[in-house]
Amino acid sequence: MFFKTKRLAIAGIMLGAAATLTAAPVQAENVLRYANVGDAATLDPHALNTLVTLMADIQMYDALVMRDPNMLKVPGLAESWKNIDPNTWQFNLRKNVTFHNGNPFNADDVVFSIKRAQADTSQMKGYVNTISDVKKIDDYTVQVITEKPNPIMLDQLVNIFMMDKEWCEEHDVVAPQNFGDKQETYAVRHTNGTGAFKLESRDPDVKTVLVKNEDWWGKKDYPSNVDKVVWTPIANDATRVAALLSGEVDLLTDPPIQDLARILTDPKLKVDKTSQIRTIFYGFDVKSDELRHSDVKGKNPFKDVRVREAFYHAIDINAIKKAVMRGWSAPAGMIIEPPINGYRADWDQNRLPYDPEKAKALLAEAGYPDGFSVQLDCPNNRYQNDEAICQATVGMLAKIGIKVRLNAQPKTQHFPLITGKDTDFYMLGWGIPTMDSGFIFDYLLESNGSWNASGYGTPELDAKIIEIRGIVDPEKRNKIINEIWTQVQNDIPYLPLHHQVIAWAMVKSLSIPIEPNDMPRFYWANFK
Amino acid sequence: MVSFVIKRLFQSAIVMLAVALISFFLFNFVGDPISNMVGQETTVEDRAELRERLGLNEPFLYQFGRFVGHALQGDFGISYRLQRPVEDLIAERMPATLELVFVSAILAIVFGVVGGLFTGLKKDHWASKLIMTTSLVGVSLPTFVIGILLIYIFAVKVHWLPSFGRGEVVDIGGWTTGLLTVSGWKAIILPAITLALYQTTLILRIIRSEMLEVMRADFIKFARARGLKRRDINYGHALKNTLIPVITVTGLQIGSLIAFSIITETVFQWPGMGSLFIQAVQFADIPIMSAYLVLVAFFFVVINLTVDLLYFVVDPRLRADVKG
Numbered sequence: 001m002f003f004k005t006k007r008l009a010i011a012g013i014m015l016g017a018a019a020t021l022t023a024a025p026v027q028a029e030n031v032l033r034y035a036n037v038g039d040a041a042t043l044d045p046h047a048l049n050t051l052v053t054l055m056a057d058i059q060m061y062d063a064l065v066m067r068d069p070n071m072l073k074v075p076g077l078a079e080s081w082k083n084i085d086p087n088t089w090q091f092n093l094r095k096n097v098t099f100h101n102g103n104p105f106n107a108d109d110v111v112f113s114i115k116r117a118q119a120d121t122s123q124m125k126g127y128v129n130t131i132s133d134v135k136k137i138d139d140y141t142v143q144v145i146t147e148k149p150n151p152i153m154l155d156q157l158v159n160i161f162m163m164d165k166e167w168c169e170e171h172d173v174v175a176p177q178n179f180g181d182k183q184e185t186y187a188v189r190h191t192n193g194t195g196a197f198k199l200e201s202r203d204p205d206v207k208t209v210l211v212k213n214e215d216w217w218g219k220k221d222y223p224s225n226v227d228k229v230v231w232t233p234i235a236n237d238a239t240r241v242a243a244l245l246s247g248e249v250d251l252l253t254d255p256p257i258q259d260l261a262r263i264l265t266d267p268k269l270k271v272d273k274t275s276q277i278r279t280i281f282y283g284f285d286v287k288s289d290e291l292r293h294s295d296v297k298g299k300n301p302f303k304d305v306r307v308r309e310a311f312y313h314a315i316d317i318n319a320i321k322k323a324v325m326r327g328w329s330a331p332a333g334m335i336i337e338p339p340i341n342g343y344r345a346d347w348d349q350n351r352l353p354y355d356p357e358k359a360k361a362l363l364a365e366a367g368y369p370d371g372f373s374v375q376l377d378c379p380n381n382r383y384q385n386d387e388a389i390c391q392a393t394v395g396m397l398a399k400i401g402i403k404v405r406l407n408a409q410p411k412t413q414h415f416p417l418i419t420g421k422d423t424d425f426y427m428l429g430w431g432i433p434t435m436d437s438g439f440i441f442d443y444l445l446e447s448n449g450s451w452n453a454s455g456y457g458t459p460e461l462d463a464k465i466i467e468i469r470g471i472v473d474p475e476k477r478n479k480i481i482n483e484i485w486t487q488v489q490n491d492i493p494y495l496p497l498h499h500q501v502i503a504w505a506m507v508k509s510l511s512i513p514i515e516p517n518d519m520p521r522f523y524w525a526n527f528k
Numbered sequence: 529m530v531s532f533v534i535k536r537l538f539q540s541a542i543v544m545l546a547v548a549l550i551s552f553f554l555f556n557f558v559g560d561p562i563s564n565m566v567g568q569e570t571t572v573e574d575r576a577e578l579r580e581r582l583g584l585n586e587p588f589l590y591q592f593g594r595f596v597g598h599a600l601q602g603d604f605g606i607s608y609r610l611q612r613p614v615e616d617l618i619a620e621r622m623p624a625t626l627e628l629v630f631v632s633a634i635l636a637i638v639f640g641v642v643g644g645l646f647t648g649l650k651k652d653h654w655a656s657k658l659i660m661t662t663s664l665v666g667v668s669l670p671t672f673v674i675g676i677l678l679i680y681i682f683a684v685k686v687h688w689l690p691s692f693g694r695g696e697v698v699d700i701g702g703w704t705t706g707l708l709t710v711s712g713w714k715a716i717i718l719p720a721i722t723l724a725l726y727q728t729t730l731i732l733r734i735i736r737s738e739m740l741e742v743m744r745a746d747f748i749k750f751a752r753a754r755g756l757k758r759r760d761i762n763y764g765h766a767l768k769n770t771l772i773p774v775i776t777v778t779g780l781q782i783g784s785l786i787a788f789s790i791i792t793e794t795v796f797q798w799p800g801m802g803s804l805f806i807q808a809v810q811f812a813d814i815p816i817m818s819a820y821l822v823l824v825a826f827f828f829v830v831i832n833l834t835v836d837l838l839y840f841v842v843d844p845r846l847r848a849d850v851k852g
Binding site: 038041042044046047048049050070114120125126177184185188189203205207231232234235236239240242245246247248298369382401410411412413415416419450 | 558560563564567570571572574576577606609610611612613616677679680685687690691692693694718744749779794795796797799803804806807809810812838
């Protein structure tokens with residue numbers, strides 16, 4: 001009797017299982033469940049220039065020029081383009097493209113979107129500030145006019161998403177959010193792009209659901225079987241990893257590097273990596289006459305290149321890579337990365353070697369045989385293991401007699417020190433959205449660059465930096481770029497540490513091209 | 529009684545004003561919100577212009593006065609991070625926090641009172657000793673460790689419960705509730721236990737020690753001598769006499785549940801006011817921080833007032849005093 005019931009029960013379970021199998025829908029929906037540390041603050045594509053906002057927008061909005069998985073520029077909403085003269089770019093727009101609400105995309109929208117990105121309340125205006133006019137030639141031809149030749153126009157336009165003029169007018173969002181207003185604007189939580197995904201629901205900080213746009217023009221170029229994306233930000237590192245391990249999410253783009261080994265032990269998971277377009281380095285104040293926090297009075301030791309070289313020799317980057325970064329970093333000899341125009345592998349791969357004896361000798365030669373004291377300003381919530389890197393550095397510099405007082409604090413307190421140029425010795429990481437050295441020259445190497453807290457710069461160098469802004473001929477331009485870097489590599493205003501490595505942890509059944517700007521494109525993803 | 533309540537309400541206004549003033553003073557140290565609001569490419573002039581637009585250049589007292597003035601009209605400004613009105617954001621997040629606190633408080637009271645009575649009445653029972661030993665875990669382990677531990681066991685290892693979020697929610701006239709869906713209940717279990725653990729232990733231990741005290745009191749002996757039923761003595765006379773400290777502590781603890789749900793919410797990515805506040809701190813989102821702190825002060829004030837009023841109900845001596 002007992003056996004009989006048990007057997008019956010088993011048969012019942014099997015029948016049930018069979019029923020579930022047959023009842024399963026023939027075409028299962030492929031849902032990509034994605035988690036990262038934090039949500040986009042707004043979906044307005046011109047309101048905020050942060051990586052996560054651009055990442056969210058790029059799923060739903062397209063730009064005239066886009067990038068392929070190898071970071072090469074490819075046609076987006078513009079099918080082709082040419083320079084009519086050095087100051088005029090002509091774009092031929094893609095035809096039969098519609099916005100998610102059904103409105104057709106045409107030249108009016110391009111003119112409108114570029115002007116919207118130039119608005120006072122726009123944070124994207126830095127990418128379009130060389131543009132003096134945008135002209136509609138016909139419905140599918142637009143001319144972008146600059147006052148001076150702009151060699152990186154296309155690289156800049158990659159970041160400018162196209163919005164629908166009618167939709168913006170209808171919802172009163174012809175300009176991005178102004179904080180002076182007491183209202184939330186419609187574009188903060190609603191989108192209407194031409195992109196690969198449509199916004200299905202949006203609950204900021206909680207859950208955002210995107211569904212595939214079946215009418216997307218790029219479907220043929222980028223076939224993807226992802227039907228839906230569910231994006232749930234998880235702020236806590238341990239919880240985010242737990243959610244991946246427990247099978248509640250399929251993709252993490254920012255797993256903490258100390259957890260990667262644990263993730264790799266799971267047979268269902270994999271980790272893809274690539275070198276990120278962000279280099280971590282230290283900056284020295286080479287300009288002030290006296291350091292703010294040092295026992296050396298009346299002079300600034302960092303003005304002497306031998307002192308900077310001594311610091312360079314004192315840092316054991318391989319130890320930092322092994323102990324602090326668990327192997328997930330690429331030691332750098334240059335503060336730009338491989339895909340950036342101007343990069344030279346021979347410089348990057350030949351850091352000054354770790355040599356504390358030589359460092360001490362250099363310090364003695366510079367007049368500091370017993371070292372000196374200095375404060376290191378360091379963020380503690382911005383870069384991968386930022387504070388730990390600084391702590392390791394303190395120990396390494398102690399070996400050559402430099403007494404470092406570490407001032408590690410959140411980025412909200414750290415960055416004002418740099419933009420306010422109020423630091424002696426500091427950590428900074430820099431990424432380049434335009435893929436061109438000119439970007440880093442403008443911000444970090446021109447003497448009054450807004451992030452150049454080192455104060456480094458000479459009139460000759462400044463002249464070259466200004467000169468390349470207007471040179472369109474690549475060969476001529478690259479020659480000057482190379483001259484600038486040669487000078488910088490010799491002067492060491494910045495001590496390169498490493499290029500960050502991006503590691504994305506995901507289920508094995510998912511494939512998504514990992515790209516150096518750390519921005520997953522869900523329309524490149526496929527489930528096996 | 530009425531004058532007592534009015535007096536207390538007046539005091540609460542002063543408390544909230546003081547909290548607002550202190551928090552505004554502290555905002556000078558949270559860093560510069562501008563660097564979070566703009567990309568690294570933004571020019572110095574644009575930054576300065578944004579500072580000006582946000583009114584960050586004005587003197588501290590002026591900023592404070594403006595905040596109070598607007599707050600009195602129910603306007604807490606626009607969040608720097610989410611670009612939405614703060615009162616909307618807090619109203620959206622409040623249900624999640626209050627539901628979590630509600631479930632945790634129920635857990636804490638039920639398990640605390642039952643466990644406290646049991647261990648108080650049968651202090652030599654082996655189960656009492658077990659409860660007392662395990663309750664040490666509740667007081668000694670930090671909340672986030674307990675949370676991570678629970679996630680590791682119930683989400684990663686056995687896959688019974690979700691590791692984050694609130695599950696499916698149902699919107700009832702602006703109040704989103706997770707208590708009407710299966711996934712909602714599944715999602716609330718771990719955070720509620722995490723949040724309740726400390727409070728459970730606290731209530732349990734207070735009731736136990738009070739019970740031990742009261743059971744030795746003369747009136748209990750007399751009650752026994754009168755031949756009253758043991759149940760009436762334990763739950764009618766003894767328990768009632770332990771309640772004053774328990775109500776005080778529980779009341780204050782509910783305030784802390786709301787205030788300290790921050791850690792639990794962060795660990796479980798619970799979309800409540802606590803995680804909103806934490807993100808605001810990281811972003812230096814002053815409008816949200818100020819509104820949240822004032823709101824928490826308000827909760828504490830209201831809870832304390834409720835506790836004071838409950839004393840009247842429980843303790844007849846207080847009622848006599850008021851009449852006299």
